[in-house]
Each structure stands twice: as structure tokens, then as C-alpha cells.
Amino acid sequence: MLFKVFPENALEILYDVLAPYPLVGPQAKGKDREDKDIFVFDYINSFAELRLDFPTTIHSVKKFLLPSRENLCTFNLFDGDWEKYVDFNIYKPHVFFGLHPCDINALNKLDKVLTGPVYPDPFYSSKRKNMFIIGVNCNPQSWCFCKSMGADTVYSGFDMFLTDLGDKYFVEILSATAYDILTQLPIADPSEADHRRFIELMDERNRNFVCQVDSSDLTKILDLEFQSPVWQEWGDRCMSCGSCASVCPTCYCYGVKEYVDLDLTTATKQRQLYSCNLIDFAMVAGGHNFRPDSPSRLKYRYYHKHRGFQEAYEEALCVGCGRCGQACLADITVPDVIDSVRRQKVPK
Amino acid sequence: MQKIRTYLGIEIKYPKTAFFELSSCEGCQLQILNKEATLLNFLDLVEIVNFREVMSNRSNDYEIAFVEGSVTRADEVTQLLEIRQQAKTLVALGSCACFGGVNQLKNRFQNLEWVKKEVYGNHPIETQEVRPLSDFVTVDFSIYGCPVKKEEVEEIVTNLVLGKSIEHPRYPVCMECTANGNICLFNLGEPCLGPVTRAGCDAWCPNNRMGCWGCRGPADDANLRQLQKIMDDHNIPRQAMFDRLECFGGFTSAMKEMDR
Numbered sequence: 001m002l003f004k005v006f007p008e009n010a011l012e013i014l015y016d017v018l019a020p021y022p023l024v025g026p027q028a029k030g031k032d033r034e035d036k037d038i039f040v041f042d043y044i045n046s047f048a049e050l051r052l053d054f055p056t057t058i059h060s061v062k063k064f065l066l067p068s069r070e071n072l073c074t075f076n077l078f079d080g081d082w083e084k085y086v087d088f089n090i091y092k093p094h095v096f097f098g099l100h101p102c103d104i105n106a107l108n109k110l111d112k113v114l115t116g117p118v119y120p121d122p123f124y125s126s127k128r129k130n131m132f133i134i135g136v137n138c139n140p141q142s143w144c145f146c147k148s149m150g151a152d153t154v155y156s157g158f159d160m161f162l163t164d165l166g167d168k169y170f171v172e173i174l175s176a177t178a179y180d181i182l183t184q185l186p187i188a189d190p191s192e193a194d195h196r197r198f199i200e201l202m203d204e205r206n207r208n209f210v211c212q213v214d215s216s217d218l219t220k221i222l223d224l225e226f227q228s229p230v231w232q233e234w235g236d237r238c239m240s241c242g243s244c245a246s247v248c249p250t251c252y253c254y255g256v257k258e259y260v261d262l263d264l265t266t267a268t269k270q271r272q273l274y275s276c277n278l279i280d281f282a283m284v285a286g287g288h289n290f291r292p293d294s295p296s297r298l299k300y301r302y303y304h305k306h307r308g309f310q311e312a313y314e315e316a317l318c319v320g321c322g323r324c325g326q327a328c329l330a331d332i333t334v335p336d337v338i339d340s341v342r343r344q345k346v347p348k
Numbered sequence: 349m350q351k352i353r354t355y356l357g358i359e360i361k362y363p364k365t366a367f368f369e370l371s372s373c374e375g376c377q378l379q380i381l382n383k384e385a386t387l388l389n390f391l392d393l394v395e396i397v398n399f400r401e402v403m404s405n406r407s408n409d410y411e412i413a414f415v416e417g418s419v420t421r422a423d424e425v426t427q428l429l430e431i432r433q434q435a436k437t438l439v440a441l442g443s444c445a446c447f448g449g450v451n452q453l454k455n456r457f458q459n460l461e462w463v464k465k466e467v468y469g470n471h472p473i474e475t476q477e478v479r480p481l482s483d484f485v486t487v488d489f490s491i492y493g494c495p496v497k498k499e500e501v502e503e504i505v506t507n508l509v510l511g512k513s514i515e516h517p518r519y520p521v522c523m524e525c526t527a528n529g530n531i532c533l534f535n536l537g538e539p540c541l542g543p544v545t546r547a548g549c550d551a552w553c554p555n556n557r558m559g560c561w562g563c564r565g566p567a568d569d570a571n572l573r574q575l576q577k578i579m580d581d582h583n584i585p586r587q588a589m590f591d592r593l594e595c596f597g598g599f600t601s602a603m604k605e606m607d608r
Binding site for chain 2: 029030031032033038040042058059063068069077079080081082236237238239240241242243246247259260261262263264273275278279280294327329330331
């Protein structure tokens with residue numbers, strides 16, 4: 001990997017070089033009850049809006065690759081005949097400025113499913129291939145357990161990755177495009193002192209991870225505890241509202257529905273992201289529901305993410321960003337659920 | 349008179365359709381006329397033979413009847429039974445027709461004679477306990493909301509004309525609200541019934557930073573016990589929650605198992 005540094009104030013030049021493209025980054029969208037900023041990923045229109053000091057965002061960047069609703073194709077209907085039009089819904093390359101390691105790792109996980117050789121998803125892939133990603137290091141929050149999921153650092157899936165050394169940015173370069181862009185900035189090779197500073201900062205960051213999930217032997221433990229009473233307790237709390245899947249950067253399940261327009265001459269095939277916690281997720285033709293009760297649905301969410309996916313891809317379908325637990329009004333968090341399966345005790 | 353219309357080569361009939369109102373604000377019917385961009389296409393989808401709010405023609409020859417409003421008088425029961433006898437498909441349009449709506453708030457009072465006197469004084473008026481349509485007739489399907497969402501009505505009527513099945517979302521508003529990227533209103537310190545209310549409105553109120561009042565009634569398997577805990581955890585007074593749950597009548601039976 002290629003490393004460079006550039007002075008703190010050159011960040012705006014980097015922004016200006018990329019500003020002609022649609023640029024998505026973290027921005028403050030409101031205040032919470034404690035008057036703290038709430039951050040989201042959205043289109044950035046000026047450098048001042050870009051807040052790389054953000055702790056985390058309430059939603060991931062998933063909506064730019066897997067929108068909650070997306071038209072897969074449209075139809076023109078004639079007398080007894082029809083024509084189909086397909087649009088991948090991407091018209092310009094997008095810049096993603098300021099993704100944390102967990103969010104880039106989440107994209108890498110989605111890639112395994114949605115750009116794989118067997119059933120690649122052209123709607124996802126076309127957007128994914130037209131992304132320029134600038135990663136940025138984070139400060140761990142009290143609910144982040146990315147370290148337990150092995151998603152606290154990222155080695156691929158970005159163009160450049162920034163770490164704030166105080167007076168300058170330390171940048172890891174992974175693509176030729178990124179290098180070309182950086183030549184427009186006053187870049188320099190990192191000094192020995194910069195190396196030291198970078199390593200010290202990483203050590204300090206590592207010490208700040210407080211939330212943990214013990215994932216050792218987890219697939220086996222989940223297999224053993226399929227009938228555990230803790231699932232009933234968590235299920236009783238669950239609102240079956242799907243908020244966890246909505247905010248999750250790795251949830252990709254969807255349903256497809258066709259809509260005929262009012263004039264009966266055009267129609268749309270649309271996919272809608274769905275959640276395994278929703279009551280009709282496992283309902284099939286004829287009305288049978290394989291998972292009609294919320295404990296079984298919540299359980300399968302964990303079995304997919306931490307057992308099924310682990311066995312298929314040798315990694316969990318979870319980056320430990322903790323957004324699901326933050327979004328859950330019933331306070332159902334991944335660390336608590338996994339811990340309860342180990343200890344057979346649900347915290348009150 | 350009307351041109352022959354086909355869908356994928358199959359002739360599609362223009363069903364004769366009538367709109368009626370019982371006790372209501374007629375806002376749901378107004379909502380249907382509101383969206384001008386698609387109004388002509390909508391009016392072209394069915395043959396409207398009865399719609400007091402927009403036309404003076406009257407006919408009792410119809411297949412589909414949309415009935416807005418709740419039943420609060422004896423003559424409304426008679427009218428509703430007549431509509432049921434004529435209509436092949438009877439649709440409850442809006443929260444009043446589905447659950448009693450805002451009107452049913454008066455059912456909270458034990459003494460309805462006192463309510464009548466309080467509201468109307470000595471004015472001679474007949475009014476009884478407010479009931480949804482389904483207490484008197486078989487309702488083929490319901491369109492929820494106060495008011496109904498035009499886009500949803502359009503989709504339902506299109507499916508009805510094409511003979512496709514009509515499905516409502518079974519999950520709560522939260523799913524649509526989070527999909528829209530909203531900040532949770534509980535985070536902003538506001539009560540919201542989104543976690544228990546049936547979706548389909550695209551989180552209309554929360555999108556505008558207004559907590560949900562549950563006009564569409566409960567989602568399938570709504571977890572009201574946990575809602576109570578969520579309200580407590582966010583220091584929202586129980587009464588504020590019950591005011592919302594009671595407002596449109598959709599939660600009346602589900603609330604019986606909650607402790608006050």
C-alpha cells in the first residue's frame with residue numbers, strides 16, 4: 001500500500017476536486033434530546049456541511065446502493081403485447097467522503113452476496129462500481145463492537161483512507177484514481193515521526209473500544225441453543241417493526257412487487273427492502289407463515305447473521321456498528337442478545 | 349359510450365362505482381378528488397354513478413360502494429344495509445368507517461345522554477353510540493387512514509379493477525419511517541405510535557416530524573405491552589399515550605389488555 005500525508009487545510013482542496021460529482025458524506029441533521037448532533041449520510045453541497053468528526057450516523061450508506069424501494073423495470077402495455085425497459089438507476093459516479101471502517105467492511109460483505117459469480121445483482125453492482133470511496137478513521141462509541149466482528153480496520157474496498165494526525169492527514173492510497181486526485185494536493189511522503197504518530201493513534205483508538213461481543217464458538221453455541229428460552233424473552237420485547245434491518249448496513253433481503261399504473265398502459269416492477277422481523281417475511285402463497293411469532297423471527301435474524309452467513313462465507317453478516325441496537329426502541333442489542341444466549345439470562 | 353379497454357389483451361370492464369358518506373367530515377372523499385395530476389386517470393378507471401360531493405346524478409345501480417364515515421344514527425343503519433344489498437363489493441373508506449374514527453371518542457363517556465346535552469343542548473337530534481361499518485354489515489375490505497392516502501387508494505382501485513388481490517402492509521409504520529431515513533421521534537423526545545400502527549401511509553406524519561396518532565389502527569400482532577414500556581422509558585406520560593391510542597378507535601380492543 002502507498003502512504004502519503006497532506007496538511008490539514010488541504011482537505012478542502014480534496015473536497016473541491018471531487019465536488020463536481022454527486023458527493024455523499026456525514027452531515028448533522030438535527031439534535032437529540034441531549035442537544036447532541038444527530039448525523040446522517042446525505043448529499044453534501046458545501047465543504048462546511050461535511051463533518052468528518054462525526055461519531056456515527058443513524059443510517060448507513062446502504063440507501064445509495066440498495067434503496068428501500070427501487071424500480072427494477074418498467075413496462076409499456078399495448079393491445080395484447082408489452083415492452084420492457086430496464087434502468088440500473090445510476091447516471092453519474094458518486095463520491096462517498098467519510099466512511100468509517102465498519103461501513104466499508106459492510107460494503108465488502110454485501111459485495112460477496114450481490115456481486116458474486118452466481119447471481120450478481122446488476123442494480124447493486126452498477127452503483128458499487130461507480131463509487132469513489134474516501135474512508136476516515138473513527139473514535140469508537142460506547143455501543144460499537146466492530147472489533148469483536150473483525151471490522152474495526154479495513155484493507156480493501158476503498159480508494160483512499162484518511163487518518164487525522166492533528167496537523168495533517170495520513171492517507172492510505174488504494175487506487176490509481178485516488179493517487180491522480182491527490183497529486184492536485186500538496187502531498188508528501190510520511191516522515192518517521194508521522195509513522196510513530198499514526199501507530200500511537202491506532203493504539204489509543206484500540207484502547208477506546210469498550211463494547212464487546214464474545215463471538216468465539218458462536219456458530220456452535222447458536223446450534224446448541226436453538227431451543228433456548230432466551231429467544232422467547234427477546235421476542236416478547238420485539239416490536240416486529242424492521243427498524244434494525246432498515247438501519248443495518250448489511251441487511252439486503254427484499255421483496256418484489258408489480259404495480260400497474262392508473263391508466264393501465266404502463267406498469268412497474270419494484271423491489272422493497274424487507275426485514276426478517278416483519279410478520280409476513282416468511283409467509284408463502286396460500287397464506288402459511290413459517291415464522292408467525294416474533295421470537296422465531298428474531299431468532300432467525302441472529303441465525304442468518306451469525307451462523308448461516310458465517311458458515312457460507314467464513315465471516316458474520318455483521319460489522320458491529322451497533323446501529324440496530326441504537327435504533328431499537330425495545331433496547332434489543334446484539335451484544336446483549338449474544339451474551340444472553342451464552343449465559344441463558346436476559347438482562348432486564 | 350366508453351371505449352373498449354384492455355389489459356394484456358383482456359377486456360377490462362368499467363365497474364359502476366358509488367361513493368357514500370355516513371357520519372364523517374367527508375375528507376376521505378375530498379382526498380380522492382385532491383390529487384389533480386392523476387384525477388382524470390382515476391375517474392377514467394371506474395364509472396362513477398354516485399358521488400354527492402362532486403356530481404348531482406344519482407343511480408342505485410352500482411357494483412362497488414365506497415362508504416366513508418361511522419354509524420351514529422338509526423337511519424344510517426338502514427342506508428348501510430341497503431348499500432350492502434346492492435353492492436357486490438363494499439369498501440370501508442377511512443378510519444371512521446373502519447374503526448369509528450374520531451367520532452368514537454364520545455364512546456368513552458358512560459352517559460351518552462349527558463354527552464348529547466353537553467354538545468347539542470336542547471336541540472332535538474338523534475345520536476347513538478358510534479360504531480364502525482363492520483358492526484352491521486360484511487365489509488369486503490378496508491382502506492385505512494385519516495384521511496386515506498390517495499396513492500394507496502389508487503393502487504387498491506387499480507387492483508380491484510384488474511381483479512388482483514388487495515394487500516395491506518402488515519408491519520408497523522417504523523419500517524417505512526426508517527426506510528425514509530427519518531430521525532426517530534422518540535430520539536427527539538416526542539411520543540409516536542409508529543411502532544404499533546399499520547404502515548401504508550409511508551410514515552406521512554413522522555416524515556413531517558409529527559408523532560404518529562395511530563389513525564390506521566394496529567399492525568398485525570402489534571406489541572402494545574412493549575409500547576407502554578417504551579413510553580415509560582422515554583418519560584412520556586401514560587395519558588399522552590392513551591390519548592393517541594383512543595383517538596381513532598383502531599386500538600379499542602387491543603387496549604383492553606393494557607393496564608391503566
